Amino acid sequence: xxxxxxxxxxxxxxxxxxxxxxxxxxxxxxxxxxxxxxxxxxxxxxxxxxxxxxxxxxxxxxxxxxxxxxxxxxxxxxxxxxxxxxxxxxxxxxxxxxxxxxxxxxxxxxxxxxxxxxxxxxxxxxxxxxxxxxxxxxxxxxxxxxxxxxxxxxxxxxxxxxxxxxxxxxxxxxxxxxxxxxxxxxxxxxxxxxxxxxxxxxxxxxxxxxxxxxxxxxxxxxxxxxxxxxxxxxxxxxxxxxxxxxxxxxxxxxxxxxxxxxxxxxxxxxxxxxxxxxxxxxxxxxxxxxxxxxxxxxxxxxxxxxxxxxxxxxxxxxxxxxxxxxxxxxxxxxxxxxxxxxxxxxxxxxxxxxxxxxxxxxxxxxxxxxxxxxxxxxxxxxxxxxxxxxxxxxxxxxxxxxxxxxxxxxxxxxxxxxxxxxxxxxxxxxxxxxxxxxxxxxxxxxxxxxxxxxxxxxxxxxxxxxxxxxxxxxxxxxxxxxxxxxxxxxxxxxxxxxxxxxxxxxxxxxxxxxxxxxxxxxxxxxxxxxxxxxxxxxxxxxxxxxxxxxxxxxxxxxxxxxxxx
Amino acid sequence: xxxxxxxxxxxxxxxxxxxxxxxxxxxxxxxxxxxxxxxxxxxxxxxxxxxxxxxxxxxxxxxxxxxxxxxxxxxxxxxxxxxxxxxxxxxxxxxxxxxxxxxxxxxxxxxxxxxxxxxx
Numbered sequence: 081x082x083x084x085x086x087x088x089x090x091x092x093x094x095x096x097x098x099x100x101x102x103x104x105x106x107x108x109x110x111x112x113x114x115x116x117x118x119x120x121x122x123x124x125x126x127x128x129x130x131x132x133x134x135x136x137x138x139x140x141x142x143x144x145x146x147x148x149x150x151x152x153x154x155x156x157x158x159x160x161x162x163x164x165x166x167x168x169x170x171x172x173x174x175x176x177x178x179x180x181x182x183x184x185x186x187x188x189x190x191x192x193x194x195x196x197x198x199x200x201x202x203x204x205x206x207x208x209x210x211x212x213x214x215x216x217x218x219x220x221x222x223x224x225x226x227x228x229x230x231x232x233x234x235x236x237x238x239x240x241x242x243x244x245x246x247x248x249x250x251x252x253x254x255x256x257x258x259x260x261x262x263x264x265x266x267x268x269x270x271x272x273x274x275x276x277x278x279x280x281x282x283x284x285x286x287x288x289x290x291x292x293x294x295x296x297x298x299x300x301x302x303x304x305x306x307x308x309x310x311x312x313x314x315x316x317x318x319x320x321x322x323x324x325x326x327x328x329x330x331x332x333x334x335x336x337x338x339x340x341x342x343x344x345x346x347x348x349x350x351x352x353x354x355x356x357x358x359x360x361x362x363x364x365x366x367x368x369x370x371x372x373x374x375x376x377x378x379x380x381x382x383x384x385x386x387x388x389x390x391x392x393x394x395x396x397x398x399x400x401x402x403x404x405x406x407x408x409x410x411x412x413x414x415x416x417x418x419x420x421x422x423x424x425x426x427x428x429x430x431x432x433x434x435x436x437x438x439x440x441x442x443x444x445x446x447x448x449x450x451x452x453x454x455x456x457x458x459x460x461x462x463x464x465x466x467x468x469x470x471x472x473x474x475x476x477x478x479x480x481x482x483x484x485x486x487x488x489x490x491x492x493x494x495x496x497x498x499x500x501x502x503x504x505x506x507x508x509x510x511x512x513x514x515x516x517x518x519x520x521x522x523x524x525x526x527x528x529x530x531x532x533x534x535x536x537x538x539x540x541x542x543x544x545x546x547x548x549x550x551x552x553x554x555x556x557x558x559x560x561x562x563x564x565x566x567x568x569x570x571x572x573x574x575x576x577x578x579x580x581x582x583x584x585x586x587x588x589x590x591x592x593x594x595x596x597x598x599x600x601x602x603x604x605x606x607x608x609x610x611x612x613x614x615x616x617x618x619x620x621x622x623x624x625x626x627x628x629x630x631x632x633x634x635x636x637x638x639x640x641x642x643x644x645x
Numbered sequence: 646x647x648x649x650x651x652x653x654x655x656x657x658x659x660x661x662x663x664x665x666x667x668x669x670x671x672x673x674x675x676x677x678x679x680x681x682x683x684x685x686x687x688x689x690x691x692x693x694x695x696x697x698x699x700x701x702x703x704x705x706x707x708x709x710x711x712x713x714x715x716x717x718x719x720x721x722x723x724x725x726x727x728x729x730x731x732x733x734x735x736x737x738x739x740x741x742x743x744x745x746x747x748x749x750x751x752x753x754x755x756x757x758x759x760x761x762x763x764x765x
Contacts, residue, residue, distance in 0.1 A: 119702050120752050123711040128704035214708050234753065235745075261745055290702040326682045326727065330705040405706040412707060412725035414680065525692045568696070572662045573746040576695045 081504050082256075083264040088114040088231075089487040090480070091255060091270035093238050093297060096125035097213065098451040098472035098479070099276030100220035104181070105480025106274070107229035111487050114268060115224065116236040116257060118578075119292060122214075122221045126278040126289050126453065127472060130213030131333065131406055134178075134185075134473075135205045135466030136171035138193050142203035144168040148644070151467065154200040154361060155432075155460020156605045157621055158310065158640065162439040163458035165644035167467065167474050174473035175207060182219035184210040198335050198465035200361045206466045212405060216469065235260040237578060240503045241273065241300045244447065244493025250305050251446035253493035256503035260578065263571030265507060269495065271487035274441075274479045275301060275450040276472075279431030280589045281314070285536035286427035288320045288331040294582045295589035297454040301435045302592065302628055304499070307444045309623040309638055310433030310457045311589075312597035312607045316541055318365040319346065320427030323381040327413050330406070331429075332386045332422055334365055335465060342398055344388030346424065348377035354384055363462045363606045366426035370541040373425060383423035395419075426541050430468055432606065433457050433596070436625070436638070439645070441479035444627075447486055447493060451479040457623065461605025510580055511569040523565065524579050527558045531583070531590060539593055544611040548598045555594060559587050592633070596624045599635050651678050653686060654733035657697070660744050670735075673697075677730055683723035684712045687736070687748060698747040713739040714748055 090106040092099045095117030107113045117124065137147045148168035152159055175185065175193075186208040188194045195204035209215045224230045237258045244253035254269035280295025281287040302308055318334040321327045337344045338359045345353035346369060354372045355365060369384055378384055391398050398418045407417045415422065434456030441449045452458060452471040459467060531554070538551035562584060567576035602616035603609050625638040655673040675681070675689045687699040702711045703724050712723035715737040728734050742750035743757070 119700065119711065123709050123752060124700075124702035128709045129706075211708070212706065214704060214706065235751075261751065288705070290704070292702050325677075325679050326685050329703075405708050409705060409707040409725060413682065413727060524695070570661075570663050573698050573749050575691070575698045575746075575749075579695070 081265055081508055082267050084259070084266040085269070086114070086266070087269045087492065088112050089271050090274065090483045091116070091268055091272070092274045092276055092480075093255060094125070094276035094278060095121035095221070095232065096276065096278055096472065097127035097216050097220065097469060098453070098476035099274070100217065100224050101473050101476030102274045102276055102451055102480035102483065103224055103230050104220065104227065105477045106484040107227050109481060109484040111229065111484040113230045114233060114270070115230065116233045116238060116255070116268070118235070118237045118296070120234045121232055122217050124290065124292055125217070126293050127213040127217050127469070129289060130216070130469050132209040132212035132215065133196070133198070133206045133466040134175065134209055134469040135201070135464060136175045136207060136470060137168065137203065137205055138172060138175075138207070139195055139203045139205060142205055146202050147171065147205060150200060150202050150464060151459060154462050154464050156462060156615065157617070158313070158460030158604060158623070159458050160641040161644050162641045163437070166439050166478065167458050167471055170474035170477070171470045174470060174477065177477070178209070178216060178219065178473060181223040183216050186210060197340075199338070199359050200464045209469070213469070233259070236266070237581070238296065238300065239507055239581060241304045241448070242267065242503060243304050243496040243499040245496050246446070246493070249446050251493050252304065252448040253495045256500070258507065258577070260573050263574060265504065267495070267500065269492050271490050271492055272447045272449060272483040274483045275435065275448070275454050276476065276479070277454045279434075279453040280586070281428035281431065283532060283535045283586055283590050283593070284428035284540065285532040286320055286322060286425055288317055288329055288427050288429055294586050296585055297450065298434060298592070299585040299588045301443060301445070301448065301450065302588065302626070304445060305628055306448065307436040307625055307627045307638070308434060308592060309436045309625050310596065311592045311626060312600050312624060313432035313457065313461055313605070314428050314593070315362065315430040315432055315463055315606050316366045316426040317429035318362060318369050318426050319386050319424040320429070321422060322383045322425050323423040324413065324415070327410060327415065330410060331427070332410070332417060332424060334359070334362075336388065336401065342388045342391045342393055342401060344386070344391055347385045347387055347421070348372055349379050350377070361462060366541055366606075367608060369426050379423055381423050383425040385421035386424045387421045388417070389419045389421070430463060431456070432459050432461065432463060439478070440482040441475055442482065447490065449479045449483045449486075451475040461607060507581070510566055510577055512566050523561070524576070524583055527561055528583050528586070530554065531558050531586060535590055535593070539597055541608060543597050543607070543609050545598065548594050551594045552591065555587055555591050562587065592626055595633060595635055596626055599624045650731040652676050653681065653728050653730060655686065655690065656733070656735045657690065657747070658737040659697070659747055660738070662746060680727045680729045683714060683716055683721070683726045683728060683734070683736065686728060687723065698749045700749055710752070713742070713750070715739055
C-alpha cells in the first residue's frame with residue numbers, strides 16, 4: 081500500500097514559525113532537509129494568527145536574567161529553568177536572525193526597536209513584527225524556498241512517526257504520511273525528525289486558532305512512547321470573540337485595555353467594568369471574566385463586552401492603535417472595533433505543556449526533536465505576552481541545530497516493520513468504506529462538536545474531578561463511535577479522511593489533557609481546580625508526566641529542571 | 646422558489662479529479678440569521694456535504710490567502726467577503742491557480758489556459 085518512499089537527513093514536521101526556523105538552522109549547518117506541512121506553507125498554521133508581539137531584552141535597563149526571572153515568576157515556578165534560560169539568552173539573537181531573513185520590526189524615532197511593556201514584564205520588552213505572524217512566516221518561508229538544502233512538501237499530512245529498530249533506547253526512523261494532492265501513502269525516512277506541529281487549542285469550542293491546531297505532533301510522539309508533560313496547562317486568552325458568528329475565533333487585545341495604552345475595559349450587561357487596573361496577567365484576567373460570566377453578568381451569547389469607545393486617549397488615538405490587519409479584519413465584517421462593543425469570552429490560546437524536551441530540544445526518543453508550541457514546558461503555568469513567538473524562534477533554531485548534529489553522527493535507523501504495518505493499517509482501515517459519505521460525515525461533525533463542547537465545559541477555565549471524569553467518559557464514547565468510521569476511498573484531496581484522522585488525534589490528545597488535569601490536584605496559573613483552589617508548592621512544584629508503555633497510558637510526575645544550564 | 650431572509654443561496658462549482666466530465670454547479674442553502682463570510686459559508690457546506698472540499702485554515706486577519714476564491718465572478722479573499730441572509734452567491738475556485746478539488750487550489754501552480762473550468 082505504500083506508494084512512495086523517500087529519504088532525508090533532517091525531516092521537519094510543520095511549516096509554521098518554529099518549523100521553518102528549525103529547517104533553516106539544520107540546512108545552514110549542512111543537512112539536507114525536508115519540511116512537510118499539512119496545508120500550504122504561509123497559508124496555514126498557528127503562527128499566522130499571532131498579533132506580532134515578540135519579547136527580547138533589548139532595553140538598556142533590561143537583561144536576559146530579568147527576562148528569565150519574569151518568565152519563571154509568571155509561570156508560577158513551573159517552567160523548566162534550563163529552557164527558560166535558553167529562551168531569555170537566545171531571544172535577542174532570534175530577533176536579529178529574523179531581520180536577517182527579511183522580517184521587519186517596528187522602530188522608534190531613534191531607529192531603535194520600539195519596545196512595549198505588557199503585564200508581567202518588568203521592563204519594556206515587547207517588540208512588534210510588521211505584518212504580525214504573517215510577516216515572520218513569509219520571511220522564513222522565502223528563505224526556506226531559496227535555500228538549496230531545503231525541500232518543502234505542502235499538503236502533506238503526517239499520519240504517524242515510524243519507530244526505528246532498536247535494542248536500547250527507543251528511536252525514530254521517519255514518518256508515514258499522505259500526500260493529499262495525489263493520495264499517495266508515503267514513507268519518509270530521516271536520521272532525525274523535528275516536530276514543530278503547534279498546539280491543540282482547536283480541541284476547545286472557544287479558541288483563537290485555525291482549524292489546524294489539533295495537536296498532531298503530540299499524539300504522534302505519545303504513540304511511540306515519548307514523555308509528555310503538563311498537558312493540563314493550556315493558556316486561555318481573556319478576550320476571544322464569540323459574536324457575531326463570522327468573527328468567531330478572532331481575538332481583541334486585552335492588553336490594549338491597559339491605562340498606558342487605550343484604557344478601555346470589558347463590561348458586563350449592566351455596563352460595569354470587569355477588569356481592575358493595573359491590568360492583571362492573563363490567567364487572573366481570564367478567571368475574572370469567567371467568574372463574571374458564571375455570575376450571570378454575561379450578554380445574550382454568553383460573553384462580556386470588550387470596549388474602547390470611551391477611551392480617554394480619544395477616538396483618533398484609538399483608531400491609530402487599531403489600524404492594523406487584525407482590527408481591519410474585524411472592520412471588514414461590519415464591526416468597528418474603535419466604537420463597537422465586542423462580545424468576548426476566555427478561549428484556548430496556547431499550549432504551555434507538551435512533549436518533554438531538554439535544552440537541546442531532544443525528546444525522550446532518540447533522533448526525535450521537538451520545539452514549542454508542541455514541546456513544553458519553558459513557561460510553566462502561565463506565559464508572558466510575546467514569549468510564544470520568541471520561543472518558536474529560539475527553540476526552532478536549537479531543534480534544527482541539534483537535529484543536524486544528530487544527523488551528522490547517526491545513519492538512518494532501520495525501520496521497525498511493526499510500526500510501518502501499524503501506520504499503514506491506521507489509514508487503510510479508514511478507506512475501506514463505500515457507504516454514503518454524507519451520512520458518515522455528519523457523524524464526524526457531531527462527534528467533533530460533542531468533543532469540543534465537553535472540553536470547553538470540563539477542561540476549560542474551571543475544572544473539577546467529577547467534570548474531568550465525565551469528560552474522560554465522553555472521550556471514550558466518541559472513540560468507540562469512531563472505531564468503525566470509514567470514508568470513501570477517493571485519492572485526490574480526501575478531506576473526509578483528513579477530518580476523520582484529525583478527530584482520532586483530537587480524541588487522543590483530549591484524553592491526555594483530561595488525565596493530566598485530573599492528576600494535578602491543585603490550582604496553578606491557567607489550571608484552576610474548583611475542588612483544589614489553592615496552589616500547593618510542597619506537592620506540586622513538579623510536572624505532570626504521561627507516557628505510553630505498551631498500550632497503557634502511564635501517569636506520573638517529573639522533577640522540574642532547576643539548573644539554568 | 647420563495648426567497649427567505651434567513652437563508653443564503655449558493656451555486657458552487659464542483660470539480661472531482663477522479664471523475665471524467667469536467668465541472669458542474671451544485672446548489673446549496675445555508676440557514677442563517679446573521680451575515681457570514683464566504684469562508685464560514687464554505688465550512689458550513691463542507692459540514693453538511695463532506696464530499697465538498699475547501700480549505701478551512703485562516704489567519705483571522707484577511708492576509709494569508711488560504712481562502713482565495715472567486716465570488717460572483719470576482720477573485721477575492723473569502724474570509725473578508727460577507728454574504729447576508731437572503732442573498733445568492735456563485736462560488737468558484739480562484740481563477741489564477743490550478744484546481745485540486747472543488748474550491749481547493751494548488752497555490753504553487755497557475756491555472757492552465759485550456760482548463761475547462763476557466764472557460765465556463
